[in-house]
Every structure is written in structure tokens, then in C-alpha cells.
Amino acid sequence: MTRAVSFGEEWQMTPVDRFGVxxxxxxxxxxxxxxxDRVGDFGCxxxxxxxxxxxxxxxxxxxxDVSLDDGLHNHPKVTALEGSLVQVxxxxxxxxxxxxxxxxxxxxxxxxxxxxxxxHRILAPGGVALLxxxxxxxxxxxxxxxxxxxxxxxxxxxDHKNYYDPNDLWPMLVRAGFLPSNITCRRFKFGLGTFAAxxxxxxHDTGASA
Numbered sequence: 001m002t003r004a005v006s007f008g009e010e011w012q013m014t015p016v017d018r019f020g021v022x023x024x025x026x027x028x029x030x031x032x033x034x035x036x037d038r039v040g041d042f043g044c045x046x047x048x049x050x051x052x053x054x055x056x057x058x059x060x061x062x063x064x065d066v067s068l069d070d071g072l073h074n075h076p077k078v079t080a081l082e083g084s085l086v087q088v089x090x091x092x093x094x095x096x097x098x099x100x101x102x103x104x105x106x107x108x109x110x111x112x113x114x115x116x117x118x119x120h121r122i123l124a125p126g127g128v129a130l131l132x133x134x135x136x137x138x139x140x141x142x143x144x145x146x147x148x149x150x151x152x153x154x155x156x157x158x159d160h161k162n163y164y165d166p167n168d169l170w171p172m173l174v175r176a177g178f179l180p181s182n183i184t185c186r187r188f189k190f191g192l193g194t195f196a197a198x199x200x201x202x203x204h205d206t207g208a209s210a
Contacts, residue, residue, distance in 0.1 A: 005046070006044075006045055006046040006065040006066050006067045006068065007043075007045040007046065007065075007104075007156065014151050014152060015151070016145055016151040016152055017152060020104075020189065021049060021050065023188065023189045023193075024050070024103045024104070024132050024189075024193075025050050025053070027130070027132065027188055027195050028050065028101060028103070028130055031128060031130055031184075031197040032099045032128060032130060034054045034057045034058050034099065035057050035058075036057075036058070036059050037058050037059060037098040037099050038058070038059050038060050038062075038096065038097050038098045038099070038124070039051065039054070039058045039060070039061045039062070039097065039098065039099045039101065040061070040062040040063075040064070040092075040097040040099070040100045040101065040122065041061065041062070041063050041064070041101045041102075042064045042065075042085055042089070042100065042101065042102045042105060042119075043064065043085065043102055043103070043104070043108070044063045044064065044068075044101075045065060046065065046067060046068060046069055047069050047072075048061075048063050048065075048068065048069070048072055050101070050103075051063060051101075052072075055075065055077055055078070058077065059077075060077055060079070061077055061078050061079070062079045062081065062092070062097065063078055063079070063080050063081065064081045064082075064083070064085065064088045065082065066082060066083065066084060067082055068080045068082055085105070085109065085115050085118075086109075086111070086114065086115075089114075089115060089118035089119075089122070090118065092118075092122045093122070094121050095121075095122065095123065095124045095125065096124065097122050097123055097124060097127060098123075098124050098126070098127045098128075099127060099128055099129075099130065100119045100122065100123055100127070100128070100129040100130065101129075101130045101131075102115070102119065102129070102130075102132075103130070103131070103132040104132055104133065104134070104193075106131065106133050106164070107133050107134055107160045107161060107162055107163060107164065108159050108160065108161060109161060110161055112162070112172065113172055113175060113176065116129075116131075116172055116173060116175075116176035117175075117176045117177060119176070119198075120176045120177040120178060120198075120200065121177075123200045125200060125201065125202045126199070126200065126201070126202055127199070127200050128197055128198065128199045128200075129178070129196075129197070129198040129199075130195075130197055130198075131169070131195070131196045131198070132188070132193055132194070132195050132196075133163070133164040133169060133193060133194050134160075134163050134164070134192060134193050134194075135163055135164065135187060135191060135192060135193055135194050136163045137165075137191050138163065138189070138191070138192035138193055139160075139163045141192060142157055142192070143157050164194050165187075165194060166186055166187060166194050166196075168194075169185055169194050169196055170183065170185045173185065173196060173198050178198040178199075178200070179201070182198060182199040182200065182201065183196060183197075183198050183199075184196065184197045184198075
């Protein structure tokens with residue numbers, strides 16, 4: 001089933017949410033410069049908070065979520081696409097993006113492998129996919145924050161389909177077409193999350209990798 005609302009659409013972010021977004025932003029900046037890049041932010045959230053912070057530097061941004069703020073639709077540097085990743089990703093041209101971002105999204109998908117293969121396909125030669133997911137260790141603290149302390153939206157945790165330690169995510173990245181030599185996959189957010197940076201070579205083959 002497709003989610004009805006995007007992250008941040010129906011609530012104000014809590015301090016816990018903002019801290020998590022800030023940590024994700026630090027990881028993204030370590031692996032991409034964004035200057036003049038064609039960027040895709042998949043599951044960007046209603047306000048696309050991170051991508052908005054780099055819009056003055058990128059060449060263009062493709063934003064995808066089930067719903068997006070009207071201001072994003074009207075921005076001259078933005079292509080705002082509303083819908084599920086399963087619907088939208090196949091419509092994007094191969095080798096069309098320099099940076100693909102998908103933070104705290106794969107855990108909401110029943111078939112994350114499909115999205116990963118599409119990310120590989122739409123990356124241009126020399127491009128990088130930057131991915132963040134919660135770990136099994138993080139599950140405990142995320143659910144405590146949402147279900148007991150009311151510091152995070154409970155609906156977000158109830159929508160989780162899986163959790164990923166590095167040894168869970170790494171094989172999925174290889175099956176999607178990324179070469180082991182081009183994958184960095186490690187824990188971040190004090191062990192609550194797994195972050196992966198997956199680069200493609202200068203002679204990237206965008207054919208099917210399944």
C-alpha cells in the first residue's frame with residue numbers, strides 16, 4: 001500500500017526528528033559536494049528539508065514523495081513528482097542523475113531491492129547513491145521514542161517493514177549492480193542507523209542488473 005502522507009506533512013518535527021535530520025545531513029555532505037550536480041531526493045519528505053538547503057548549489061533537483069509542498073512545485077530548479085517510488089522511478093531516464101539520496105525510506109518499502117536497482121540505473125557515470133536506514137539496534141530506541149515517549153510520530157514506526165545492519169544492506173547493494181569496490185557501508189547515528197555510499201564507475205552500464 002502507498003503511504004497517504006509524506007514525512008513532516010501533518011506534524012511539526014520534534015527535537016528528536018531534527019537531530020536525526022541533522023546527522024543525516026552531515027553524512028550526505030561528507031560524500032557529495034552538490035555543486036552543479038543533478039540531484040535526486042527520493043522520499044524527501046513534504047518540505048524536502050535537506051535538498052532545500054543545497055538548492056542554491058545544485059544544477060537541478062528531482063524530488064519524489066507521495067505529497068510535496070506547493071513551493072517545491074513552483075521552484076525553477078525543481079522537478080517535483082508525487083507518487084510512490086515504485087510508480088515514479090521507472091519513469092526517470094537512465095544515467096540522468098549525479099547524486100541519488102534516499103534517507104530513512106527503504107525501511108518503509110516491501111521491495112527495497114527494486115528501488116536500489118532503479119537507483120543504479122538512473123545514476124550517471126561517476127555518480128553516487130547515498131542511503132540511510134535504521135539498524136536493528138536502532139529499532140529499540142526508535143520505538144521507545146515513538147510508542148512510549150511520544151517524541152516521534154508512531155505512524156512512522158508502524159510503517160516500518162524491515163531494519164538493516166551493514167551486513168544486511170551490503171548484499172542488496174551488490175545485487176542492485178553496485179561493485180563491492182565502490183561501496184562504503186557502515187553504521188552511523190551512534191549505531192542507530194546504517195549509511196551507504198555507492199559509486200558507479202566512469203563507464204557505468206545502466207542496463208538491467210536484476
